[in-house]
Each structure stands twice: as structure tokens, then as C-alpha cells.
Amino acid sequence: MDLIRQQSAPVYEALEAFKRKRVVPFDVPGHKRGRGNPELVQLLGEKCVSLDVNSMKPLDNLGHPISVIKEAEELTADAFGAAHAFLMVNGTTSAVQSMILSVCKAGDKIILPRNIHKSVINAMVLCGAIPVYAEAKVNTGIGIAMGVSLDEMERAMDENPDAVAVFINNPTYYGVCSNLKAITELAHERGMRVLVDEAHGTHLYFGTGLPISAMAAGADLAAVSMHKSGGSLTQSSILLCGPDFDSEYVRQIINLTQTTSASYLLISSLDISRRNLALRGKESFAKVSRMAEYARNEINAIGGYYAYGAELIDGDSVYDFDVTKLSVYTRGIGLTGIEIYDLLRDEYDIQIEFGDIGNILAYISIGDRIQDIERLVGALEDIKRNYQKEDADQFCGDFIKPEVVLSPQEAFYSVKESLDLDDTEGKICGELVMCYPPGIPILTPGERIDRDIINYIKYAKEKGCSLQGTLDPLVEKISVIK
């Protein structure tokens, strides 16, 4: 990384220069630097709306960058150790989808774990790829899916030598990493591409003592949520490209679905955040790691809770653990993660990232202060004191290996009927069913529904999970193939 070059932020600087010129706008957006929408200015501030401008020569064009955006993308690639980087304005969802559309055509197989984000399934609906699931072991003690072991990956590759790619989370929402480097080498030996979802892994490129990043492991493409640990605005993201991939083709794929009116607020936030990460990321993430470690120790000292960390590492399905993540198993005090998530918000004015059946995840970032950590720990202790209960039920879910009958695309576009959940046993599912967050599917289009899955959905609903994805907003009915 060239630290001298990293001090510049070309898009940001071009916007500043443009603002000073006081150009009279006879182009979109129609609010004309906010003058046409005073309430918006009141809400967002004059500076913010004045930067909401259209693509033009001095500001470049995201769809076909030749000047300042091109430069910003080169700086981003340099900062992340990639051959090429794309600034993305439609979320990491679009970065994930662009990865899949870049390597899969209709009928192509892709090997992936089941704890993937729904955007992966949706990309397969778009392109007609066929999922082959590698089993991500569930740690039944805490009820979350771990990484995929190298053996399991090798088995899946051997059984599906015609697969075109493998897809890996690095890390998972909870911080678990698979052996990415070895998986990448195995895949490349077989001519398969390696796609990595780093929605929760921006910091891996800058911190020390953290798991290996996709680009360092030699992966082909990686989707990186800059707006999560990277500090840019919500919905901004980046897509990274390794040296052996045709980046111009990736650009074409991105342009299939990307807006032609890209927001400069998002683009400039990526530019500034990249500079910040390159110059100060190392210290920032060291601080985040320290805060998370402190919180883990304090939470574990309360008793009943289990804030897990690097001790989960087993060299296999937990090859590495991202210590900036603060995930806590809560069933030890007899409460589900969702119950604690709700209590923290309603009774303690604390909003955490999510609660699932057995765990909560509190997102620690460069914006946190130690006194806020004290509040979180204090609240967890107070919850234990006031709400702890005896609960023999420690069920947290187990890996349910899906039977893929149709490709997600075929299933999605088939003629469907809506049936009561209980009547769907044995049917082929026509839509996505998931808990949100974390947004990991329970059922995807094309899978056979069995009794275990029906029971799991009922259990999740009973425990207060927010189920989404179905046509029926209450998830009492499910669309199945007729």
C-alpha cells in the first residue's frame, strides 16, 4: 500500500472543487442543491444536499469511470491489496450478486455453505445457477453454524468436479472463518473460482491479529461491506477483484443492474472511508479488538452468558475467529437472544445488531466508546438479575441439509400455490423463508420441505424471530410448486 498516495481522496476533492465553482444547475437532481425542497435541507443539512449532484465531466461517471472515480477505485484496490476494486452504490447485496453473475451461467453449479445471505440465493434466481451445499457444522452448544471444514469442501468439490465456483463467508455474521487459503488453493487446482462474502470483514484488510482476508488468501472476487466496519454510509460497498479475473467483464455485469444515477454521497463516503482505513485503520481496529475483548471478559464474569471468542478455534470448521465480533450465547440464563434483544431496546434504550434463538450480536466499531460498553455489560447483568428464568429448553437449531430438487430459478418461476405451513410437508418450496436478521435462509426456492423444517419455522416464530421473505407477511402460508 502506497501511504503517500493513500492520503488523497479524489472524489471528495473533486466535489469540494466543484462546490467552490458555484455552477448553476440545469440538470438533475431537481431539488437543485436543496432549494426546491427546504424540508429536506432542514433534515439533512445544506452541505449534504449540495453534494447530491449528478454525474458530470469533472465528477466522472460510476458506470464508466475515466477520471476521479477511476482514481478512487485504483486507490481502493491498492488499499485492499486487490488487482481491481469497484465502488458499489446498491449495497453489498449488489456486490454479492455481481460476483455470482460474473462466474455462473444457467445450469452452472456453485458450491456453498448454507449460512449464506439471501442475496446469494436471489442471484441464483436471476442467473439460473444450481446450489450445491457443503455442510457448515453447527456448534450445538451455542446453536450457530461454524465455518466449512476443509474435508467437507474437498468432498463437495470431488463429488461435483463440474462446479464452476465455491462461495465462502469470511467471516460469518458471528465471526467464524473457514480455512480460506487452503480452500482457495483446492478450488484453483480444480479450475473453480473462489467468491468470498466479506460483508462482515472490511476490517480484516487493515487490522492486525485478525483472520486472513480474501484478497490475501488469493480469492478471485470479494464483496466487502464498507458501510459495516469500514465506516462509510449505509448502502455503499465495494467489490474486489483478484489478479486473474477479467475486471472489465465484471464491470459489464455490474452495469446490468446498477443505477445510472449513482449517489455522490455514497461514492464520496467510500472514498473518505478508504482513506481513513488506509491511514488509521490499524490503530482503530486494535482499539475495537480491545473493546470487544474487554466486553467479552466482563460479560463472561457475570455468569450465565457465554461471550465466545478465539477459544472456539479448532483448526477445522473454526479455522479462525474474528475477535472484533461480540457474540453472546444467552440460553444459559434461560432467555433467547431475541428476548434479550427486545429487552435491551425496550427497557434499556440499547439497540444491538440482532438476536437469534440462542445468541445476541452487539456490533462494536470504530465509533464506540468504553462507557457505552459499560452500559451494555451493565444492562446484561441487570437483565440476568431481573429476568433470568429456568428454561430446560436449550434447543437452538441444527443443520438441516436441504434437498435441492429444482434450481432456484426454475422454482421461482414455476406455477405455485399457497398452502398452510402444516400442509407443505413433502412439497417443493417456491420462495425464500428466513429469519431477519441475520438474513440467512431457512428455505430457498427449489428445496423439498420436510417436517424438521416446518417444526423449526414454528419454533422460531414461537420464540419471537422475525420471519420474512414469503408472500404471506405472517408466514402462516408458504408458496409451493403446484
Added chain:
Amino acid sequence: MDRPMDIWFSQLDTDNVKTSIRVDKQLYSGESDYQRIDVFQSKEFGKMIVLDGEVIFSEADEFIYNEMVVHVPMAVHPNVKDVLIIGGGDGGVARTCIEYQEIEHIDVVEPDEMFINVSKEFFPETAKGFDDPRVQIHNMDGLRFLRRCVDKYDLIINDSTDPFGHTEGLFTKEFYGSCYKALHDDGIMVYQHGSPFYDEDEAAFRAMHRKVYKSFPISRVYQASIPTCPAGYWMFGFASKKYHPLIDFNPVRWKARNIKTWYYTTNLHQGAFMLPRYVEDLLEEEENRK
């Protein structure tokens, strides 16, 4: 030259109301890990310590505050031995506590060491409360300190004033819950309840009462008139597991101690709990909320 300098310190009570005090000179300005700390010399209020732009302590009116948070619970609880003061970096509350011979131990938990040092330098009279052998200072976050305390104190005084600054955590349900746990079965907690007068302070005032009311079986509010507080009007909370601030109040016992005061009297003790209608209404609305 007898014409004073025209330097004014202004404290914004709301966006549209400010209290201004002419400053003779600025004695200190520094930035700690937690807050900006300033010390001013003024005519009417003497030396003042200002944290993040708000007067925390002035020589002229500190006695009101310190007497009200210490004498009120001490005239109710029959046997206070262990006291915890959260915040209290200026030492005023500790100094008032040490006048009671029966108090055996006082823990002062103030995370900001710089605040304590500045207080010692500029307010040695007040900070001498820290020199008493019964007083132990802990430079630690209040919530963190409390997490390790169970059934330990007779009296907890929360001396932090600002529910929005770095002491935000000391105005939360988790804080009040931790205090409850740290107190003996007959313990009392006294805390800053802010000022209910301006609309923008009202929400915090209501939220505080709602949280404490849910956490303690007895929760009453009392008042004092303090010139450097917003609207000159300040409230305190009295939360208790067993003793009622008026029913269990024992003026004879308190008077027997012969403690010299400038604000507190046993008559005023009872009057302080008699609140204006609008304050009573605010409190009752929160008590009746589900």
C-alpha cells in the same frame, strides 16, 4: 483600574435561554479523556468549576447541593456505615459525609482523575474531604464498579449531573438496578434528578423517575433552589428499599449530632418533599404509566 474586564461565561439552559456570569479571570482550562474542564473566578459565585460548559460547582452555592444530598438521607436512615459516592470528583459530598462519625467507609468512584486533581488544586477546602482516612477514591467507571458490588452499602449518592455526557450510563435502568443490588436491604440511593422546568429537560426528568420508580419500592423526589442550575431550580431523587423519607424521618436524632449547616434544617427536610403541582403531575403520570 477598577473597571472589570468584560468577559462573560454563559451557560445555555436551552437554545434560547442562557445564564451569564461575569468572569474575572480564567484560572484553568484542560481536556481530560472524558470532558473539558474549566475553572473561572467570578465575583458573586467565587471560583466555579465548569465541565463541558456547565457549572458543576461554585463556591457560592455548592453548600446547598452537598447538604441536600447528604443530610436528607442521613436524617432518615438510622445507621449508615458504608457510603458509595458515584462521581463526586470535587469532593464536596465526601466532605459533608465525613462530618458523620458513624460512617465508617466512603468509596468515591470518579473515572476522571484530572477532575479530582483540578479540584484539589483550586478547591482545597472542598477537596479535603478526600484526605479523610475513611475515604477511598476509585478511578473507574461507575457502572463497572457497581457490577462487583452486592449487599454492600447503606447509602449510595449519585453525584453525576449530566444524563447526556460521559456519565450517561449513570442515568439508566441498568445503573439503578445495579445500585439496588449493591445496597443492603434497608439501603437508600440519592441521585440528581435534574430540573423539570424547561421542556427540553422534561423528557429526561420523566424517564429518570420512571426507571427508578420501577426499580425501588420507595421513590420520592425533593427540591432545592440552586442559582447556578437551569431555572435556579434543582430536584433530587430519594430511592429506598425500606425507609420512607418523611415517615421514617427522625429530626430529634439528627439534631442531636449538632452538625452545622447553611441550607438544610429539619423543617426544610419536610418542606423539600412538598412539590409544585406541575412537578407532582409529571411524576404521577410516569408512576401510572404501565
